[in-house]
Amino acid sequence: MLELRNVSRAVGGADHIRNVSLALERGTLNVLLGPTLAGKTSLMRLMAGLDEPTSGTVHFDGADVTGQPVQRRNVAMVYQQFINYPALTVYENIASPLRIQGRDSATIDREVKRAAELMRLTPYLDRTPLNLSGGQQQRTALARAMVKNASLVLLDEPLANLDYKLREELREELPKIFAESGAIFVYATTEPQEALLLGGNTAVLSEGQMVQFGPTVDVFRRPVSLISARTFADPPLNTLSVEKKNGRISHGEAVTFPVPAHLQHLPDGAYTIGIQPHHLTTRATTPHTVSIHARAIITEITGSESFVHFTFAGTDWIMLTPGVLELDPDDAVEVLFEPTNLLVFDMEGRAVEYEFHTAA
């Protein structure tokens, strides 16, 4: 088990990581989700032992490993950039951690060939990395991380620079490949979709702080704060400031609806509601459906779905709707949502407590 206890790291007066506590179990897949500069890489470097925390401690299987040099920790790391040893062949690149461990050459040969087979690098073993395509270079780096059989595997946006098709393939294979080893698997990404596809647990990071940690789907469905919900929404979360008064929730005249049953217990006052773009629709469903009269700004059609940007009462929202929905700019559109799908936050941005009704 890897445990970070109140870990902070400041570099030249700038806080890169602020007071993060996190416990990762063996054999789990953990996603670090956050925008660029959220501290994903900084946190990984602390986990790996490449950097030392300014304060706080790092424990591995109960032992305090803070300040222990990276060579003595059993970790593997793959960077977003394709990092290999340019002077060595692909074979020697993959073999390198095993050579350092002093394994016999038969074992090395077997392990390297097995990893190369999995990463489909067998035909390229005699080449040097710079003579390979980007995807092959990254697979070399992944194969090197794999043969090491490390107890902590850190992947820092490993697929970000790869083309779409290769990403999909590797994203499916990676968790399987590393799951066998029983290692702690940490995967940093900026994309909510990738986190959901990988599954496991997700830690949401924002500005060097950990906002939320839990099973990925739970974090997605029940964000503890507005920041967490925003980080985990792609396209961006729709938000609106509302007031709860006299049994109604309203934003001026534009949006007003009776307080749904699961929010009855909230005291009257100001709140922020959030709703995921895919929870907006143009087709009526239940008697509780809330309707907004809006004007279209622009529609982006991908084929299987349409992104409709629309505006009402000075607020811009996005609706993600299946199929093709063509609207001209300034067309009137009636947008509907179920109050049960609402995320409700208080004025400090904390999610309010309520019984959760529907599946996301």
Place this chain on the structure above:
Amino acid sequence: MTAQAKQTQGRSFAWLVPALYIFFLLLPIYWLVNMSFKTNTEITGTFSLYPHEPTLRNYAVIFTDPSWYSGYINSIIYVVMNTVISVAAALPAAYAFSRYRFLGDKHLFFWLLTNRMAPPAVFALPFFQLYSAFGLIDTHIAVALAHCLFNVPLAVWILEGFMSGVPKEIDETAYIDGYSFPRFFIKIFTPLIASGIGVAAFFCFMFSWVELLIARTLTTTDAKPIAAIMTRTVSASGMDWGVLAAAGVLTIIPGAIVIYFVRNYIAKGFALGRV
């Protein structure tokens, strides 16, 4: 006019500029080689474009007279010493400058460079006084160390550029794989900056080879460099032009050989690896 014709016409003059350029560049070298195969009578007596009575006497003098050939040996000894010391000292220094931020790193880097900006004459006196005190005058190591003042900063400067071109993540990946620093440096890092080391060594070699003032100040007989010997060839019978020209030719050769080996990296070296 067709494109073909235009191209042909362009080509017919294209040789002219490089030809002129090479002609002017090579003229003094040709003249030196020319002189080295002439007799003194021919050099002083007539104007001839090539030696009419080619002779190897001048070269024979140099290769048989210890006061001549020892100059070459001395020069090569201290130049090689200096190159080895400079590059060996510059490698860790350049690594530190390229990989770590430390107090005053930029100032230190700049200060190193300013050593190159001062004329060698400035340092001749203090060096002479200092080395006298330590009894190092007229030794090869004295000249080799003195030239480090110029060559270490230069080598640090060149190597730092090459090293900064290697992503820091390669270092980290090696540490993660379990490499110790020395093993990483030798096995992984050095091959990546090999051309930089070659270029740095070349520049150290050249500067040390052509530097005259300090080398002459710090030596008297045992470690006297060839360039110093060449400036003292006025004998009782007057100037021995032919021998001097032959010595000049032989002085150019080591540089030419070194340039041949690093010719592909020179441009990158001048750009300090930042190409």
